Amino acid sequence: MAGSIQLSREALCDGLDHLALQQLRLMDQLIRCNMMLEEKTRSGYFLLSKTRYSMGTNAVSSLQLPSPDSETESLANVVTSPVFLEGYKGDIMYHRVDVSFKDPVAPLPEEEEEGEVFETQKSKKKGTRKRQTADKKEQMIDSDNSILENDSEKKASKKSTRKSVNRDPIRWFSALPQQTLRQAQQDFKSSISLIAECATIQSKLRTINKEYSRLQEIKYKVDGGEKEE
Amino acid sequence: MSVAAAQGKLIAVIGDEDTCVGFLLGGIGEVNKKREPNFLVVDKNTSVQEIEDCYKKFMKRDDIDIILINQNIAEQIRHVIDSDNDNPLPAVLEIPSKDHPYDPTKDSVLRRAKGLYSADDMR
Numbered sequence: 001m002a003g004s005i006q007l008s009r010e011a012l013c014d015g016l017d018h019l020a021l022q023q024l025r026l027m028d029q030l031i032r033c034n035m036m037l038e039e040k041t042r043s044g045y046f047l048l049s050k051t052r053y054s055m056g057t058n059a060v061s062s063l064q065l066p067s068p069d070s071e072t073e074s075l076a077n078v079v080t081s082p083v084f085l086e087g088y089k090g091d092i093m094y095h096r097v098d099v100s101f102k103d104p105v106a107p108l109p110e111e112e113e114e115g116e117v118f119e120t121q122k123s124k125k126k127g128t129r130k131r132q133t134a135d136k137k138e139q140m141i142d143s144d145n146s147i148l149e150n151d152s153e154k155k156a157s158k159k160s161t162r163k164s165v166n167r168d169p170i171r172w173f174s175a176l177p178q179q180t181l182r183q184a185q186q187d188f189k190s191s192i193s194l195i196a197e198c199a200t201i202q203s204k205l206r207t208i209n210k211e212y213s214r215l216q217e218i219k220y221k222v223d224g225g226e227k228e229e
Numbered sequence: 230m231s232v233a234a235a236q237g238k239l240i241a242v243i244g245d246e247d248t249c250v251g252f253l254l255g256g257i258g259e260v261n262k263k264r265e266p267n268f269l270v271v272d273k274n275t276s277v278q279e280i281e282d283c284y285k286k287f288m289k290r291d292d293i294d295i296i297l298i299n300q301n302i303a304e305q306i307r308h309v310i311d312s313d314n315d316n317p318l319p320a321v322l323e324i325p326s327k328d329h330p331y332d333p334t335k336d337s338v339l340r341r342a343k344g345l346y347s348a349d350d351m352r
Binding site for chain 1: 237238239246249250251252253254255257259260261262264266267268270294297318320322324325327330333336338339341342
């Protein structure tokens with residue numbers, strides 16, 4: 001009995017040591033990631049200040065941010081996926097965080113535009129059919145066929161000249177954004193990627209902290225049992 | 230919300246003007262159909278209660294996976310941030326601001342990790 005307790009205590013201590021080393025490595029990684037984030041954001045803030053110097057203080061401020069009345073869609077999306085910690089037989093899990101950026105240029109919905117055109121054509125035909133005589137019905141059929149051909153040609157041309165909307169947030173601040181503003185945007189986009197990395201490291205660290213606490217409690221119980229004996 | 234659910238989750242931000250402007254310029258800003266923004270600009274007139282309410286709202290939303298908060302603002306609602314230990318998501322990241330550089334001794338996660346070690350454990 002004493003031998004088995006000794007063995008389990010040794011195994012616990014080995015596990016705790018292994019987790020402690022992982023914790024220290026992850027803490028170091030998290031601090032480095034945060035320092036890199038600070039550097040990128042500092043560069044971004046400096047470029048924003050330079051832009052304000054040339055465009056004016058109020059040109060790049062919270063006044064340009066979307067109000068609750070305007071519906072805006074985010075261009076940066078976060079996807080989390082569960083990952084099992086190596087060497088723990090699939091028991092312990094943390095979340096890996098990835099960020100993806102959408103294309104700011106989005107096409108306008110085509111169906112609404114075509115539907116309106118077709119409906120106006122239909123209403124025109126109804127209005128004219130009431131006044132049409134039997135002789136003109138043949139002409140109407142021919143014109144319908146030609147309209148259908150024109151519609152298919154229009155669809156082909158519409159595909160190439162479809163209207164699009166630019167949802168780039170840089171447009172909130174200026175129609176012709178300056179180079180410093182574009183560079184600031186690039187800096188903040190890189191910061192967002194670093195944030196995903198920090199979130200992944202943090203999630204892993206939290207998981208290891210929990211596991212460390214759990215093993216510590218078991219060790220206290222085992223130590224308490226030994227003392228009673 | 231339906232767009233976010235189908236294509237990914239959001240990053241929320243609670244910070245000073247420069248932080249919010251910068252990250253929204255990066256493309257994380259959204260105002261959904263319920264007129265709920267995913268950001269809060271904190272200035273000298275913003276009360277601690279407002280920050281706390283906004284933080285709790287972001288924590289309850291299921292379309293937000295990361296909450297960015299300036300470290301100096303996080304200090305004001307430290308008691309709320311430290312009490313939310315159970316759920317891994319949304320992840321709360323304390324980021325430095327223009328006027329306050331990053332201090333690892335104030336970070337919640339790092340403090341919790343450091344606090345696991347005591348002199349008795351090393352025996």
